[in-house]
Amino acid sequence: MRDKFITIILLVIMSLNFFDVLTDISLGVPGWHIFFESLIAIMSGIGALFLIKDIRARTSDISRLKQELLVSDDKFRNISDEMKNARHEYSAVIHNQFEQWLLTPSEQNVAMLLLKGLSFKEISGVRNTKEKTVRQQASVIYSKSNVEGRHEFAAWFLEDFM
Numbered sequence: 368m369r370d371k372f373i374t375i376i377l378l379v380i381m382s383l384n385f386f387d388v389l390t391d392i393s394l395g396v397p398g399w400h401i402f403f404e405s406l407i408a409i410m411s412g413i414g415a416l417f418l419i420k421d422i423r424a425r426t427s428d429i430s431r432l433k434q435e436l437l438v439s440d441d442k443f444r445n446i447s448d449e450m451k452n453a454r455h456e457y458s459a460v461i462h463n464q465f466e467q468w469l470l471t472p473s474e475q476n477v478a479m480l481l482l483k484g485l486s487f488k489e490i491s492g493v494r495n496t497k498e499k500t501v502r503q504q505a506s507v508i509y510s511k512s513n514v515e516g517r518h519e520f521a522a523w524f525l526e527d528f529m
Contacts, residue, residue: 374418381411461524468511477504482521 385408391401461482465475480490487505491498505517514520 370418370422374415374422377411377415377418381408381415384408384411464524468508470508470511474504474508474511477501478508478520481505481508481517482524484521 388404487501490501
């Protein structure tokens with residue numbers, strides 16, 4: 368906005384000096400005066416042209432950046448959809464493994480919360496059970512999955528991705 372204002376001021380200065388030069392010529396003002404006022408009019412015009420060119424270039428850059436942002440947003444949405452699909456598929460794989468280990472629905476729920484990184488206390492809060500119950504269920508889960516503890520349990524699902 369500031370550049371447009373400066374451009375308008377330069378164009379006004381150029382126009383006023385141009386008409387002043389024409390008036391000075393008709394009045395017979397000395398040549399050196401006409402030369403300097405003509406120089407002011409020309410420099411104002413050149414400055415305005417440079418600003419107009421710069422404004423157009425920036426406007427073009429902004430339009431290009433907006434278009435790139437739209438394309439990027441579309442790619443992100445597609446990636447997000449791909450990630451959602453992958454997450455859904457991976458969740459199905461995890462649940463299939465739970466079924467193979469013969470985990471009960473309650474154990475499956477606790478196992479999923481363990482994989483999400485919740486503590487025993489947090490899991491008991493989410494499930495409205497006692498922390499001791501969650502610890503017992505976790506022990507059964509580790510036993511059925513033939514792992515030593517929480518970290519090995521989580522690693523069992525992650526090691527194929529590394």
